[in-house]
Amino acid sequence: MIPARANRIQLGVVLLLLVVLHFYVRPRLWAPRASPDFLFVALMLFAMRSPPGAAALAGFAVGLIGDALTPARFGAAALAHTIVGYVGSWARAVFFADNLLVNAAFVAGGLWVRDCILLAASGGGGKSLFTELAVYSPLQAITSALFALIVLVVFREWFSIRLDA
Template sequence: MSLVGFLRVTFAVTLLVLLHFTLRPLLGWRAPIDFLVIAALLAAVRLRPGVAAVVGLLLGLAADALTPSAFGSGALALSAVAFLASWLKAVFFADNLALSLLFFFGGKWTFDLLYLVAERRVRGTELAMQLMMWSPLAATVTAFAGIVLLLVLRPVLGRSSA
């Protein structure tokens, strides 16, 4: 990745982190948009798997700073999602919005699955309800927000490189 590409991705990730900690709390939705997952996925398709995992780890630690009772769950989940996204980027090389929508949806749902299992706060039917009802709804909202942000940030990010 060139220096200009690195600066573009850094700008986009910084913008998404700011949105996550400023806009998301103001919305107060039960199924909120996860801007950190979008940031990790946008960065992961432009980075190698190891570097993407480190970016996911750092973003996860930023999210975990607000939840000390489950510290590390977000870092583990987001680093795994970023690693897998970077590894699977060859499948999503084309700038196809439908594939990007599925990519964001799958990334967010995988993040929720790993996060909820790692934090061990919810169990049984509550876990099943979260994973089968609220997580897909949050993944859908995040996927549509990711598509909108991808279209808005396209001049900044440019095309993804394989």
């Protein structure tokens, strides 16, 4: 099999696994505000290995899935995920995307930025905005980054990740 095609198939398998984990494992974990966002991890892994247009389109799709589950603020998640997917894909040119710690930092930082955009677009304000950005968003960013580390270590050969920090 052609190596580039094998890499796409392997990435697709990991992304499918993350989608299954998001809908079957995440609801059974601890509080939803602290549990890892598996769809976001999948988006960031895809964005760091794709051109900006494809990453933005994937972000839009992930955002629509998130918006379908919370119709009160429809469109906010699509906007946030699209922006973060595009910027995450563009930022890989600046940083080394084959480093384990850089990937984890991308996931954590991207999730926090996504939450900032999501809260600004959905009209949340006051104390709830501060609590969300200062407590729950960093907590979810850390758990998502830790899970992304686990995924990258388990599938390191598929993602060509260096473990020498």
